[in-house]
Amino acid sequence: MKEKTLQIRDPIHGTLQLSRREVAVVDHPAFQRLRLIKQLGLADLAYPGATHTRYAHGLGTQHVATRMLQSLLRHFELEASEAKRLVQTLRLAALFHDLGHAPLSHTTERFMPMVSELDLGPFAPTEVRRATHEDYTLAIVARSSLADVIRARFEADGVTPEDVAAIIAGHAVGDGARFVIQGRDWLPLLVQCVSSELDADRMDYLLRDSYYAGVPYGRYDHEWLLDNLLPVEEGGHIFLGLDARAGFGFEDYLLSRHHMFLAVYLNHIPIAYEAMLARYHLDAPEELELPADVDAYLSCDDVFLLHRLRTSRSPWAQRMAQRRAYKMVLEVRQDPTGGTGISASVDLPGRGTPDPEEVKDSLQAQGIPALVYTVKGSVSKYFNPGGSQPPAAAGAPDLYVVEAGQSFPVEEYVPLYRRYAGSVELARVYVDPERVDEAKAALRAMS
Numbered sequence: 001m002k003e004k005t006l007q008i009r010d011p012i013h014g015t016l017q018l019s020r021r022e023v024a025v026v027d028h029p030a031f032q033r034l035r036l037i038k039q040l041g042l043a044d045l046a047y048p049g050a051t052h053t054r055y056a057h058g059l060g061t062q063h064v065a066t067r068m069l070q071s072l073l074r075h076f077e078l079e080a081s082e083a084k085r086l087v088q089t090l091r092l093a094a095l096f097h098d099l100g101h102a103p104l105s106h107t108t109e110r111f112m113p114m115v116s117e118l119d120l121g122p123f124a125p126t127e128v129r130r131a132t133h134e135d136y137t138l139a140i141v142a143r144s145s146l147a148d149v150i151r152a153r154f155e156a157d158g159v160t161p162e163d164v165a166a167i168i169a170g171h172a173v174g175d176g177a178r179f180v181i182q183g184r185d186w187l188p189l190l191v192q193c194v195s196s197e198l199d200a201d202r203m204d205y206l207l208r209d210s211y212y213a214g215v216p217y218g219r220y221d222h223e224w225l226l227d228n229l230l231p232v233e234e235g236g237h238i239f240l241g242l243d244a245r246a247g248f249g250f251e252d253y254l255l256s257r258h259h260m261f262l263a264v265y266l267n268h269i270p271i272a273y274e275a276m277l278a279r280y281h282l283d284a285p286e287e288l289e290l291p292a293d294v295d296a297y298l299s300c301d302d303v304f305l306l307h308r309l310r311t312s313r314s315p316w317a318q319r320m321a322q323r324r325a326y327k328m329v330l331e332v333r334q335d336p337t338g339g340t341g342i343s344a345s346v347d348l349p350g351r352g353t354p355d356p357e358e359v360k361d362s363l364q365a366q367g368i369p370a371l372v373y374t375v376k377g378s379v380s381k382y383f384n385p386g387g388s389q390p391p392a393a394a395g396a397p398d399l400y401v402v403e404a405g406q407s408f409p410v411e412e413y414v415p416l417y418r419r420y421a422g423s424v425e426l427a428r429v430y431v432d433p434e435r436v437d438e439a440k441a442a443l444r445a446m447s
Contacts (some may be wrong), residue, residue, distance in 0.1 A: 006018045034101070038052070038053055042273045045273060047264065052209075054098045056208070084157060094200050112130055140298070183236060189238040197399045217256060254417065261424065272326050276316045283316055345436070359372075370430065375425075
């Protein structure tokens with residue numbers, strides 16, 4: 001008998017389907033917590049509609065990942081039980097990929113403890129560094145009470161918490177044999193469906209963020225991309241590929257991310273609050289430290305952070321709680337193509353590119369409180385010529401483009417990929433809102 005499903009209405013993808021067993025893990029406090037974490041952190045201060053949550057994004061990512069894998073499985077003849085196991089494992093990995101996000105999503109990730117303080121077991125990294133939301137995600141999936149629910153509900157399908165965590169982590173525990181079927185290793189493909197240059201995570205959040213922010217920049221032809229996915233087999237591993245006829249659609253998708261960074265993700269208003277949050281942390285670091293204990297961490301959401309802001313004696317926290325943000329008076333932009341842009345609250349005739357640090361120092365010397373804050377965004381987080389690269393599964397490119405039966409690494413096939421490689425860097429000078437007119441006068445005097 002076919003398993004009953006729960007239907008959920010979603011403004012992005014229409015009807016989403018959850019099995020009754022999946023409802024049990026969705027109802028777990030670890031996932032329900034995502035209802036109280038905004039997807040775009042502080043972006044709603046500039047785009048009032050952008051109050052959507054990581055909860056909805058998780059459901060949307062699961063939906064897209066399922067469609068991706070089902071499209072790719074058509075090229076193989078797997079036993080029904082094996083195909084079902086792969087699909088179910090991927091669905092859980094996509095659903096849970098953001099479980100570890102801190103309050104306001106990426107905004108507070110800098111306040112996480114060292115990763116060695118988390119109980120990550122076999123997924124513990126060897127390098128010394130600060131924990132990330134992915135680390136917390138692994139701890140929740142593999143080491144919390146959620147793992148017990150996964151075992152209880154999905155053991156019949158052969159799905160384990162460690163399998164789900166392996167897809168999120170990008171590598172298996174042990175020899176990885178659990179993902180080898182008929183001599184082919186499916187783990188690289190499953191990983192790429194969740195985290196790659198063409199993944200379900202990005203395919204959902206671009207559409208969702210664009211919709212709720214009320215801007216057109218994140219829209220792209222996702223149906224055409226999904227219809228043109230192809231598996232690529234190399235050395236016994238299955239990888240993600242895209243038919244070359246969808247090349248223009250892929251370029252549009254890349255530019256959608258680039259434009260969303262410039263217009264929404266790096267908007268100067270929410271970034272002003274992020275800069276003040278960093279100063280708050282300098283004032284009172286103990287008030288913003290995130291716990292390494294998973295159960296304690298799961299009580300930290302946007303409501304928790306707002307309460308901290310309202311009750312703190314830090315003037316920076318009070319500014320945030322009362323929405324008295326510093327105002328931007330200067331922005332200097334360096335883009336991947338080598339160009340430089342300047343945006344200022346006043347005209348700066350007859351002057352070259354100003355140094356934001358020098359401008360800040362000059363303003364402060366005149367008694368005008370000022371901050372400099374730098375942010376970066378890029379078309380790709382997986383391709384960086386001349387720099388360090390995230391390790392691709394089994395040493396393969398992050399995505400293949402397939403033309404006439406031949407497979408090419410995406411960076412070799414799509415010129416736009418190389419043109420926009422690297423990061424857009426925005427250095428901004430912010431000043432006390434009550435001193436903006438003085439700051440403008442000072443800027444004119446500098447030009």
